[in-house]
Amino acid sequence: MTDRYAALLEQAAGHALAYLGGLAERPVKPLADDEELRGLLGGSLPQAPGDPAEALEMLVKAVERGLAPSGNGRYYGYVVGGTLPVAMAADWLTSAWDQNCIVHDGSPATAVAEEVCAAWLLDLLDLPRGASVAFTPACTHAELLCLAAARHKVLADRGWDVASQGLREAPPVRVLANADTHSAVLRCLQVLGLGGSIEYLATDDEARIRPNALQRALEAHAGVPLIVCGQVGEINTGGIDRLAELCERTHEAGGWVHLDAAIGMWAAASPRLRGGVLAGIERADSWAADAHKWLNTPYDCGVAFIADSTAHRAAVPLTADYLNTDDGRRHPAQWGLEISRRSRVFPLWAALRTLGRSGVAELVDHCCANARLFAGLLADEQDVEVVNEVSLNQVLVRFHPQVSCNTGEGAGAAADAHTAKVAALFRERGQGWASSSQWRGQTVLRLCLINWATTEHDVRRAAASLLDCHRTLVR
Template structure:
């Protein structure tokens, strides 16, 4: 077994060396895909290769194509880094190779999910009685939440969708804001509802759903199964819907309120931003990422449901050979996966590393740094077009073509990495601040690089 110990130590050393390099290495630089294809390609050897050689070849082949998205100056998407304890826990999870299906396949995996889930609900303002499934990302979390919604609104109409499917089912109304995330639509496709079913609601000036318009849409439609998709954290602006008023409206019309809170739901973890998600506890289901603002390793997200029985009814299954299935819903009963890696270990470790105060400080610091970005770029003469309420900043550099050139130049430069987006018909630079290691110096260095390249 000394061979496997040495191999694992070598892998850990390579991983640690990469992480140490993040503050100084170019964040992202152009590379010819053909170079990577050649490095990884070639015919598969007929004879075995020693594991240490395989590892060395992997490191050498991958190095030119690695992006420093875990580093302090990656602002292109809402991507966190990976906390040290959470990363180490994920390495252990790979080594332990546990199957997080239920408490028979891995009692420890399920216990870690139960503990981490209770902490998450406390931090996010979600009722302690809610269920939580550990999934891959908010695409999966939104799909689970909307599957639970589909189950319940049809059950109330006397239709068992799990048994009878959607053919002949009562029509479901799905209402969502104009600026909802694209994963909502993809979930509706996957669930057989389709995107044409969505009744769009206009957004207000900063991207949150217009409450008056939501009220009008709810009144205008026919009574019957209704799902309303709300949002905490507009993907462009960071704006949050007025959840208390919106959820009360939805429930007044007998509907199900689902909240896509991929990153914005973390506003609840800080006293300084909690007001942005006031009323979050009134919703029926919630989706939230761990690999964004909580800075857990990829992939990590959470699907919450206010009614565990509904959650389990929508997602679970049983089979005679599956020892331990059929009880209270846990593990695979709350997700769309049966063969699940033990994601709960990293979530448990990351939450332990930060603690309640650490999570709040992380949220506050990223919001302050986003404000510093906005101030710096405004002072440099550029246009910040959104109200910076959380960690998102939208910047214009004149006409659309010039803005795209600036974004491309910044990405090629390597000092930092930012993305481009279209919002309200304009091409804009989109800056997302969500890494636990980002400092004021990183922001100032990035502002200086953007200013230099924009010229």
């Protein structure tokens, strides 16, 4: 049986190492368009079995042409981290071990590794040690778990068990959300039947809830079941709500605070940030995070932290005659939404064991320093505007043409058009990659510095290319 695996795994390893070895100098963009990829991957389904080695070669030939090389240190698109080498190696082994971790008996190693990682993370991030932790496919699933627990708790406090009684005739739940809340949070609220209950709280230029907006909202309709959604690291600006004030005022009103911390949760490992913009983060009731963002584990590994473990379990009940889950051990399926799943915790364990407390802090601080460097290099150029306060690892930049075109458009529209052209040329040249976005009605280029592999040289090289694109288009 081993022979069936050996040659294929060696073949795969050779291709993987060749890809990783060429990543630094590969153009930072896909090399094929969809038509080419359909030609390489498509055609009719074969009528009979084929040679596995040949199929693997065909897959590599096709897929590598269409990859977004996000592991490159000059890829700054969306919020996409790289993968730590040890976490990648552990992920390969996870596939080889092929565990289905429904209950403890299905994979004792998975259950224990989850216990260990949960304790490590609560200690690293200084969250309540009694909080429960679930390892999810993505941060969206973590948001859903957290908000399901929040919905259960605020209704249970009014004598209503939503798991057994449903939502029909339930007391209405009031949801207050940061006006710049990520779409993943909104999707989860809609799935939970709370979409019509959302009231948006006004935010400032860094996407932080305005204190007076929060206060006015809490004073209205007091006493109803209440969930307040804040954020730690807004997707564009990296802005962080005023966490201590948010938690204190919400708790005074009897509400539950959920924090979308997909990016910023890991910043709590940095003493510099923990004592500053993240002060008070531990006072929330739930937190959703993405390990495959700043912690640089492979996809997929979201993490849900819920301070009230009883509400967590009650919100996602699991009973089945064939499952023995009443023995006091950890059963992974009791804490998440999936029943069957892979052991995604092993790469996370490897990353945490390798980095340690100071290594995670250094990774966070390194990325923030790269963001400040990138922002500084751009801000030194005439007619280049860094739009946000670079408090974490996000940089928003806007490019202004030196001379307005005689087209009747205003300066704002001209800057929108010019910024879009600069972004497109930057991506086409392949010296770096970043995604365009809209912020406060303006077109911006968003740079996310979140990859462990990004060096100062990478930042300077990408910034030089970006500025050259701006200058070329101005000329």
